[in-house]
Amino acid sequence: MDSPGAPNLVRREDVEMHLMPDGSALLYDPDRNAGYALAPLGALVWDMCDGTYTTQTLLAELEQDLVQVQGIRKDADRCLSEFARLGLLTAAPDVASTHAEGPVPDEGIFAHPINSRTSTRRQPVERPKSRSRKPETPRRSEMAPPDE
Amino acid sequence: MSRPIETRGAAESIPAAGCLKDSTYTVCGRSITVHWEPDPGQAGRERLDLLLSPYRSAESTTSSTETVTVEGPSADSVWTVRDGAVQERFLGEDELLRQLERSIVAACARYSTTALILHAGAVERDGIALLLPAHSGSGKTTLTLALGARGWRPLTDDICPCVLLEGRVVALPNPRCVHVSDASREVLDSQSIDLEGPVAGLPGYYRPYSWGTAAPLQRIILPCYHPGISTQMVPLTMAEVAAELLLMRFEQDLLPRDVQWNTILQIARQAPGWQLLYSSLDEAFDVVEQIVREPEVTS
Numbered sequence: 001m002d003s004p005g006a007p008n009l010v011r012r013e014d015v016e017m018h019l020m021p022d023g024s025a026l027l028y029d030p031d032r033n034a035g036y037a038l039a040p041l042g043a044l045v046w047d048m049c050d051g052t053y054t055t056q057t058l059l060a061e062l063e064q065d066l067v068q069v070q071g072i073r074k075d076a077d078r079c080l081s082e083f084a085r086l087g088l089l090t091a092a093p094d095v096a097s098t099h100a101e102g103p104v105p106d107e108g109i110f111a112h113p114i115n116s117r118t119s120t121r122r123q124p125v126e127r128p129k130s131r132s133r134k135p136e137t138p139r140r141s142e143m144a145p146p147d148e
Numbered sequence: 149m150s151r152p153i154e155t156r157g158a159a160e161s162i163p164a165a166g167c168l169k170d171s172t173y174t175v176c177g178r179s180i181t182v183h184w185e186p187d188p189g190q191a192g193r194e195r196l197d198l199l200l201s202p203y204r205s206a207e208s209t210t211s212s213t214e215t216v217t218v219e220g221p222s223a224d225s226v227w228t229v230r231d232g233a234v235q236e237r238f239l240g241e242d243e244l245l246r247q248l249e250r251s252i253v254a255a256c257a258r259y260s261t262t263a264l265i266l267h268a269g270a271v272e273r274d275g276i277a278l279l280l281p282a283h284s285g286s287g288k289t290t291l292t293l294a295l296g297a298r299g300w301r302p303l304t305d306d307i308c309p310c311v312l313l314e315g316r317v318v319a320l321p322n323p324r325c326v327h328v329s330d331a332s333r334e335v336l337d338s339q340s341i342d343l344e345g346p347v348a349g350l351p352g353y354y355r356p357y358s359w360g361t362a363a364p365l366q367r368i369i370l371p372c373y374h375p376g377i378s379t380q381m382v383p384l385t386m387a388e389v390a391a392e393l394l395l396m397r398f399e400q401d402l403l404p405r406d407v408q409w410n411t412i413l414q415i416a417r418q419a420p421g422w423q424l425l426y427s428s429l430d431e432a433f434d435v436v437e438q439i440v441r442e443p444e445v446t447s
Contacts, residue, residue, distance in 0.1 A: 018413060024387035026416075028394070028409075035394035037387035 009058060009080065010090040011049040019043060029088060036086065038079075041072065045079040049089060055080055171196065173203040175256035176265060176309045176322070182248065183217045192218065192227075192241055198348035199249045202323040216252075218244070245350055253324055257307055257398045262320075264310040264411040265398040269371075270319045271300035272360030277319040278436070279308065279368045279419065281396040287373030290332045291432060293356065297339040298433050301360035302326075307398070310411060316364040317415045325353045339429065367439055368392075368421035371432070379431040381439060382423040389421035 016028040017038075025043035027036040038046060048058050058080070063073050083089050171193055172181045184193050197204060220227035227244040229236045238244040257265045268281035269292030278300070282288040289305040296302070304322035311318050325347050328336070333354075336343065345354035368389050384392070393412045400408060422439055426432040 018387075018390070020386035020390070020413075021417060022386045024385035026387040026390045026394075026413075035391040037385060037391040039385065039387075 006054045006056070008051045008054055009049040010051045011046060011083070012088055012090055015088050017043065017046055027088065029086070032087075034086075036088075041069075041075055042079045045076050046083065046088075049080075049083065169193075171200075172205040173200045173252055173256070174205045175203050175253050175324075176260035176262045176307075178256040178259045179205055180215055180252050180255060182252070185217050185219055192244065195241070195245055195348040195350070196248055199245060199325055199350065199353065200252065203253075216248075218248070220244075242350060245348065249325070249353075253307060254398075257309075258400060259402055260309070260400055261403050262309045262400075263312050263403075264317070264393075264408050264415075265400060266308045266310060266393060267306060267396045267398065268308045269305045270303035270308045270360075270365075271295045272303050272319070272321075272363040273298075273300045275363050276366040276440075277303060277360070277363035278440070279319060279365050279415070280371050281368065281392055282371050287371050287426075289326055289328060290335055290373070291371045291429070293326065293328070293332075293336055293341050293343070294339045294429050295433070295436065296341045296356070297429075298437065301358060302356050303360045303363075310365070310415070312411060312414065313364075315414075316418060317411055318362050318364050320362045321359045323355070323359050325355050327352050328354050335429065365415055365419045367442075368415070368419050369436060369439065370421065370423040372423060372425050373427065374425060375427050377425050377427045379428060379435055380425045381435050382425070384421035384423060386416040386421075389419070390416035392421070 012029075014030055016030070018026045018028070020026065023040040023043070025038040025040075025046070027038060027046065028034070029036070045058070045062070048061075053061065055077075059073050059076055062076050066072050080089075169184045170181055171184075172179055182193070182196065215231065217230040218227060219230065221241065222228075225240050227238045227241065229238065229244070229248070236247075238247055266279070266281055267283070268279050269288045270277055270279050271292055272278075278295075280288050280292055292302055292305045303319050304324065305326040307322050307324060309320040309322055311320060325345075326343070328343065329352065333343075342357060343354035344357055347353045347355050368384070370384070370392060390412050393415060397408055397412065420442065424432060424435055424439075426435070
């Protein structure tokens with residue numbers, strides 16, 4: 001049960017969702033120039049973050065409507081946590097948002113001139129060594145400059 | 149920090165007659181002129197021309213848009229590159245050439261209006277293309293070239309221009325030199341993959357003897373090499389493919405975002421994707437062939 005005054009879940013309006021023919025969906029955060037892949041459940045949870053539900057009412061409704069899906073509450077809760085952590089919601093209780101990290105610094109053309117050996121180039125997000133086949137958790141796919 | 153190297157569209161006029169101190173290169177439809185000042189006995193310029201020979205355009209004249217000026221070397225072998233008000237210095241001719249080659253290709257990609265440019269290898273066979281997007285160190289270049297052992301011809305090993313043609317995304321060839329380590333060369337030798345080089349005498353810079361031709365993308369394979377790992381292929385959702393391509397795209401400052409975006413989404417719809425974990429090239433080849441035989445999707 002939500003604590004009294006628990007905020008309703010509201011997705012950021014500027015974050016785009018693109019539904020794909022296989023039921024997966026891509027979220028695009030223009031502020032961070034980042035894309036996140038969602039499984040169908042993640043897309044559904046995102047769609048429900050329209051200000052109607054609190055965390056608990058959303059989870060309860062999913063559990064009730066999709067009773068045949070095992071572990072749906074846990075997976076949906078994980079989705080909400082990820083949305084909140086990535087700063088994709090305007091109201092996200094109990095989860096520290098990382099949305100305020102700021103833009104990636106522009107580095108210019110020459111990455112390694114001799115008078116500036118220390119690159120400020122942002123490192124790409126490392127791929128997990130083994131991919132989980134539980135893609136309900138959005139996978140961060142942040143833009144990074146190509147490297148040699 | 150630095151002002152980017154300026155480019156001009158390939159459609160703009162390129163003077164036929166040229167100044168001996170200038171070389172113009174066109175990559176992904178954008179051109180950059182390198183002006184050598186003072187003329188260093190032509191050695192540096194000739195080596196850069198060798199490195200970038202597939203991109204060589206008609207000579208520029210001094211009245212054309214000179215965008216990068218190379219000066220040097222100084223007594224201590226330092227070269228200076230002036231790009232407008234920005235000045236960069238490089239120690240030794242080899243380092244100058246590496247940085248110029250990389251910077252010219254990267255700057256042209258950045259200002260290209262090609263629908264999408266990806267950090268990816270790509271190969272073509274029988275009119276279909278495989279895209280191999282990956283970060284450095286994943287074995288992308290080695291796998292891209294080694295697929296030659298199964299009849300795949302390289303389109304590129306790292307920068308793949310893509311365009312939309314009749315509703316399909318087509319990968320274009322980009323015949324940039326490939327950067328191959330000694331270890332990779334040994335692996336390629338074992339597959340009887342022969343390379344030309346070192347190009348311009350620059351260690352690690354090679355070029356395939358033949359390239360593939362433009363072809364529609366049919367499969368996306370994310371290669372990930374780990375010594376000792378058993379070969380696995382993990383299917384990706386369309387959204388995962390799109391997110392991966394978003395990660396691997398070049399910033400293209402002159403291109404509306406929607407163009408890149410729509411191209412990425414179209415690729416995800418038309419070309420199923422897999423992550424390929426491997427430690428054995430022969431096993432990887434088999435998996436790639438298996439992936440190619442999978443039924444085609446219709447978007």
